[in-house]
Amino acid sequence: MSNATLKELSAQLAAGACSSVELTQEFINKINGLNKDLGCYITVDGERSLKQAQAADAQRAAGRGSLLTGVPIAHKDIFCTRDWLTTCGSRMLANFVAPYDAHVVERCNTAGMVTLGKTNMDEFAMGSSNETSYFGPVRNPWQRDAVPGGSSGGSAVAVAARLAPAATGTDTGGSIRQPAALTGICGLKPTYGLVSRYGMIAFASSLDQAGPMARSAEDLGLLLNVMAGHDARDSTSLERPAEDYLRDLARPMAGLRIGLPKEFFASGLTPDVQRAVEAAITEYKKLGATVVDISLPNMGLSVPVYYVLAPAEASSNLSRFDGVRYGHRAAEYTDLLDMYKRTRAEGFGAEVKRRILIGTYVLSHGYYDAYYIRAQKLRRLIAQDFRDAFEKCDVIMGPTTPTTAFKLGEKSADPVQMYLSDIYTIAVNLAGLPGMSMPCGFDSGGLPVGLQIIGNYFDEARMLNVAHQYQLATDWHQRRPPGIS
Amino acid sequence: MIPYTAFFFNGFFTLIMALTLDDVRRVAHLARIAVDDAEAGAALTQMTRVFGLIEQMQAVDVGDIEPMAHAQDMVLRLRQDAVTEGDQRALFQAVAPAVEGGLYLVPKVIE
Numbered sequence: 386m387s388n389a390t391l392k393e394l395s396a397q398l399a400a401g402a403c404s405s406v407e408l409t410q411e412f413i414n415k416i417n418g419l420n421k422d423l424g425c426y427i428t429v430d431g432e433r434s435l436k437q438a439q440a441a442d443a444q445r446a447a448g449r450g451s452l453l454t455g456v457p458i459a460h461k462d463i464f465c466t467r468d469w470l471t472t473c474g475s476r477m478l479a480n481f482v483a484p485y486d487a488h489v490v491e492r493c494n495t496a497g498m499v500t501l502g503k504t505n506m507d508e509f510a511m512g513s514s515n516e517t518s519y520f521g522p523v524r525n526p527w528q529r530d531a532v533p534g535g536s537s538g539g540s541a542v543a544v545a546a547r548l549a550p551a552a553t554g555t556d557t558g559g560s561i562r563q564p565a566a567l568t569g570i571c572g573l574k575p576t577y578g579l580v581s582r583y584g585m586i587a588f589a590s591s592l593d594q595a596g597p598m599a600r601s602a603e604d605l606g607l608l609l610n611v612m613a614g615h616d617a618r619d620s621t622s623l624e625r626p627a628e629d630y631l632r633d634l635a636r637p638m639a640g641l642r643i644g645l646p647k648e649f650f651a652s653g654l655t656p657d658v659q660r661a662v663e664a665a666i667t668e669y670k671k672l673g674a675t676v677v678d679i680s681l682p683n684m685g686l687s688v689p690v691y692y693v694l695a696p697a698e699a700s701s702n703l704s705r706f707d708g709v710r711y712g713h714r715a716a717e718y719t720d721l722l723d724m725y726k727r728t729r730a731e732g733f734g735a736e737v738k739r740r741i742l743i744g745t746y747v748l749s750h751g752y753y754d755a756y757y758i759r760a761q762k763l764r765r766l767i768a769q770d771f772r773d774a775f776e777k778c779d780v781i782m783g784p785t786t787p788t789t790a791f792k793l794g795e796k797s798a799d800p801v802q803m804y805l806s807d808i809y810t811i812a813v814n815l816a817g818l819p820g821m822s823m824p825c826g827f828d829s830g831g832l833p834v835g836l837q838i839i840g841n842y843f844d845e846a847r848m849l850n851v852a853h854q855y856q857l858a859t860d861w862h863q864r865r866p867p868g869i870s
Numbered sequence: 871m872i873p874y875t876a877f878f879f880n881g882f883f884t885l886i887m888a889l890t891l892d893d894v895r896r897v898a899h900l901a902r903i904a905v906d907d908a909e910a911g912a913a914l915t916q917m918t919r920v921f922g923l924i925e926q927m928q929a930v931d932v933g934d935i936e937p938m939a940h941a942q943d944m945v946l947r948l949r950q951d952a953v954t955e956g957d958q959r960a961l962f963q964a965v966a967p968a969v970e971g972g973l974y975l976v977p978k979v980i981e
Binding site for chain 1: 893894896897898900901902903904905913916917919920921922923924925926927928930932935936937938939940941942944946947949958961962963964965966967968974976977978979
């Protein structure tokens with residue numbers, strides 16, 4: 386049962402073939418077996434999950450069940466949850482219990498889903514390898530000495546290792562798509578503003594977006610249907626008519642124009658990844674799509690622009706962590722200023738501190754125009770490139786990452802090397818466009834390769850259609866890591 | 871006097887601001903993060919690397935373009951000036967490090 390998709394589980398529960406309690410217990414048993422090695426969950430509470438499962442079974446028995454009632458889900462530890470710790474992968478919030486549920490969590494609870502636990506992540510969502518968590522690194526189930534990617538590494542591994550059928554993640558510079566690619570699962574970052582950020586601990590407010598992570602495009606759509614929608618409590622949440630993101634799954638690929646940016650196939654892309662992505666494009670041509678060569682000329686600026694904007698916004702967002710109202714407070718201090726400084730020095734890890742310092746610098750007097758405002762201008766140029774490209778094509782494709790999963794510790798010495806692994810994903814956040822990754826093959830060492838699909842604003846239904854058609858013709862998304870049952 | 875250093879990056883001649891330990895200590899103070907000398911040194915090395923990356927932005931001609939803060943150039947939504955939230959102080963203060971009489975306790979600021 387733990388290998389079933391959300392769609393299959395929904396059908397089994399509706400048919401009475403299994404109960405939510407049985408299903409939840411199976412996942413709990415597996416988590417107890419594997420989490421020690423993989424580190425993908427920070428908090429698990431079998432008793433609490435089973436209580437939710439019992440309530441879900443009662444709902445179904447009373448005829449009040451809906452599509453996902455009783456289906457288990459894991460939540461990235463960045464979402465506030467009333468009944469569970471919310472640590473954000475940090476010492477700063479190691480003992481924090483939120484007084485409210487995030488909007489995304491509320492929606493999943495209302496849909497009757499059962500929380501399996503809170504997943505591990507790079508501290509405050511800052512990272513591309515899930516090595517910066519205060520609670521230890523997450524390991525890639527495909528190769529235990531390799532990273533799973535980040536920052537939603539825990540969610541990705543929970544899904545890949547069959548320790549959850551689906552999970553929530555967040556993506557600021559690639560943090561859903563990149564770990565999805567490195568662990569061989571599917572992940573979607575919706576158009577900015579589609580999913581409410583209320584209760585999602587903020588990293589970079591103009592870039593952060595929550596999204597689903599699962600093992601098929603159809604499952605992504607099922608979960609997106611639950612997660613998306615206007616929320617007045619998030620001032621950036623868009624008011625749009627409700628959509629069924631699964632409505633176009635069956636559309637054939639004939640006539641689809643796929644844009645391939647030449648900048649996505651330049652130096653830095655490893656040959657195995659290029660091969661797998663090109664094979665996927667060939668598959669799409671077989672399905673009737675046509676390929677259009679396009680260019681995103683300012684794409685090379687996306688990493689520098691991001692590493693001005695995201696740290697700047699982070700330095701502002703993380704200023705709330707001062708030991709006064711919640712979270713860690715230093716045990717010893719001489720005065721208020723000292724309390725702030727020691728609390729923050731102790732509570733934050735090295736990468737978080739580094740980004741706060743960079744952000745503070747670029748926002749400070751004398752540098753704000755040269756760095757922050759300049760980056761915002763370049764941001765518009767980058768978004769304009771995509772607008773121009775979408776005149777010529779319906780979706781854009783390319784590799785999600787330049788390499789497959791690298792080894793733990795391999796990139797931790799040089800932050801710039803780590804930052805460059807987000808080279809294909811970052812521009813999508815800067816433009817606010819929807820982007821997803823799905824598996825399209827393996828490298829010669831057996832590590833997964835991800836294909837990125839970038840859609841125009843609000844084109845998630847088409848992206849899922851495009852992914853689904855590929856998944857009907859191929860089975861990369863059904864492969865299991867070695868030793869995972 | 872702002873110190874400039876000539877810096878070769880990927881074969882291109884780039885002028886960058888030379889970050890100093892004083893810069894690191896200044897921003898650490900602004901960010902209210904305690905940084906000792908060893909950490910300041912390490913931070914300086916790392917930040918210099920990152921600023922080398924960021925400097926690639928400076929060569930581009932941005933012209934008259936407007937800065938972009940939001941993909942749809944959305945403006946802040948307004949609402950009625952009416953109370954919608956109730957008093958939840960007790961709930962929120964349940965997780966506080968130190969409270970008394972409904973107030974958060976911090977070291978004395980005023981002598």
